[in-house]
Amino acid sequence: MVLSGRLKEADKCGAVVIMDKSSYTQEAQRQLSNTKFYLPLTTYPTTKYQKELQNLMKTLPGNIREQILQNTPQEPQLATFQLLPKIHKQGNPGRPIVSSITTITVGVSGYLDNVLKPYATKAPSYVRDTTDFLRKLQSIQNF
Template sequence: MSNPTSLFQQLRKTKQKAMRYSFHQDNYRFYSHSRIIPTGIQVKCTPALGTLSGPLQQKWNQLLYGPQVLSHPPEVNQVELSQDLTQYYRRIRLREVFLDEPASEPEPFRKKSSWVPPKNRVPAMETYVQVVSSQVNNSANSPHRTHDNLPREERQALKSLRTRTDIIIKPADKGSAVVVMDRQKYIDETMKHLNNRTNYALVDSDPTDSFSQQIQTTLDDMHARDELTDKAHAFLSPTDSKAARFDLLPKIHKPGNPGRPIVSGNGSPTENISLYVDHFIKPLVSQTPSYIHDTPDFLRKLEAIKDQIPSTAIIDTCACVIPVY
């Protein structure tokens, strides 16, 4: 068995070597003999922001973990804790209620049930719930401070970056990089897309309510003709809808770092309709002649037709996702 002290010294040397390349993907932070956290992160800056320098570079040096590492909150959120416990108790009671029910395939399109099973069906389970609640409450009300997994300097750097209004921090379009963008450049790049009247049109008001009414009318007609079940009709009906949100992901692998437009339809009137349509057309996609499952599948297809490809041919690919609904 190797000496822990000797191993730690080797890790320190590895860290010192890695930190010479401050924003390289292989950076590590070492806090103890047994805790090694790979960052898996690259930090890039857009041309308008320039290079990381001064206080901003110092803050990034303190936060090289990457987006996959979560920091502990300085204090317990009692509201969220109570909600999490309530949902947990509901799940275990549901498991008990339907324990002896035969397995069945649920209807794929239905609204999630909010039914809460009655209490005191199984005394042992209720005792368990009471013990867990008591222990969690005692721990949450303990006078001891919550252990923070970030040093004080890094916690301060994180708070400082959150309050900055002159930068935008976004994930890159490709890879695991985190991009620091000048806010005005981000706005200018966004407006360059939205001002393209070939793809976007300026409207006088938000048409979300109008779209929701049109969708609801169509769904009601389909339901009246028995083309939709009651559960599917309720699932597809838009409620509390909002407009889709436009966003950009910077392409750091291209000159000038242009933005890739992303439209998030979460909460929009057509969100559930998209899920419904995708459910039925997904099995048909693999039956099309042009379907390619992944890179190995593409290579196998090339191997099958290699005798038909001229020796002077240059093979190139152009892959993109085109929205169809």
């Protein structure tokens, strides 16, 4: 028997979902057609942005430039889009996941994450995970 579907991890509860390929594609098209969040590309933008990044990199000190370039792909690609089915919601909409691990910005993003993380984690509004959030809620009086 051949299944014409996709195996996907559910958005919550760790379940595995077998989703009909046409339903998955229809949900992806529904979300990607929402121009409030996504716009169709008329040209391949990576080459233009790669040149802009190279010009920006020339203005940075050598050690910063090297850290960024170490993590920037030599042949960057566009981000990839996928959905995790929300089986706990009516109609099982998909939670969009956009992976930028192979994109032109991955090196800059990683560098900024390393620089800003020590400051962000000290902010009173920082929440590490669900357990940390619940602990903070318990510490609030009259909750």
